């Protein structure tokens with residue numbers, strides 16, 4: 012059901028409202044400013060995406076103080092997510108209290124969401140809650156929150172950072188944006204159809220995902236099997252590393268280079284990625300949010316660069332932090348930028 016809601020053919024139901032949400036958030040950045048790009052993107056995307064997927068104001072995104080708390084707790088939860096799955100909570104005090112705060116929040120939200128009678132505006136959260144037993148509803152809601160924010164938002168940061176760092180790429184993106192939205196610097200209205208015209212920008216998004224994917228995807232072996240004379244026993248864990256797979260020269264020549272053009276070979280219009288690209292996993296448990304993720308990243312970056320002239324205040328972009336193995340990588344250091352509303 013959740014997969015169905017996020018199918019590429021249904022993105023149209025999210026895109027108009029998401030564009031309005033992004034517009035609200037980007038307008039709040041003011042006429043000019045300076046700051047660290049990752050938290051800047053995070054703040055505006057969290058609020059917009061939460062409203063879009065969980066329902067308008069279902070979580071406290073409109074009260075500045077409450078939203079700050081939500082953001083702080085979610086960042087902490089995400090920061091130690093990998094440890095939290097393995098280490099007893101008594102050793103992870105900050106992580107445990109962040110998780111408790113988020114579960115308590117969802118415990119209040121769940122009954123209100125289920126009792127909402129009209130299904131005109133059924134949200135993704137609503138679809139999830141219809142599937143899950145009562146006692147697990149708050150925990151599953153939190154998992155959905157993590158899945159929808161923890162990967163796509165760092166990738167939005169990387170996409171902007173890679174583009175801003177390479178003058179040639181930046182010019183190509185700007186030329187494409189101007190050809191579709193004109194040169195006026197107004198915050199554009201972007202439809203799902205409009206995004207299809209921003210093909211080069213989509214390549215930039217995919218190239219950023221290729222270079223900053225999750226470290227590992229894991230499966231437990233349910234039934235033993237043999238592969239190349241090797242017996243894989245039941246109960247073993249098998250892991251695929253998108254990080255290393257995407258550095259395989261056979262599939263990605265010059266694998267460490269940021270080359271959006273390599274995506275020319277993919278049949279993006281038919282939703283086919285390049286061979287060797289495994290960022291979203293595969294099979295039954297493949298990421299159901301992949302089309303939504305690409306849409307939100309492309310839309311945010313398009314709106315941001317159409318509205319603002321932005322420049323990096325450092326010569327190279329930050330290294331990825333080694334902390335995140337299950338989620339996409341985050342920057343290890345700050346990435347200061349300066350932005351100004353385009354005339």
Ligand code: HEM
Nearest residue numbers: 158159162163166290291292293296297298299300303304
């Ligand atoms: C660039 C952004 C994203 C990346 C790289 C990503 C990556 C992944 C990966 C690697 C998996 C595990 C797949 C497997 O085990 O084969 C996954 C699962 C999942 N993702 Fe994403 N994801 C992204 C964005 C999103 C978004 C935006 C949503 C929701 C709107 C989402 C929802 C989910 C869910 C619900 C699962 C669990 C699926 C299951 O266990 O059946 N993801 N994602």
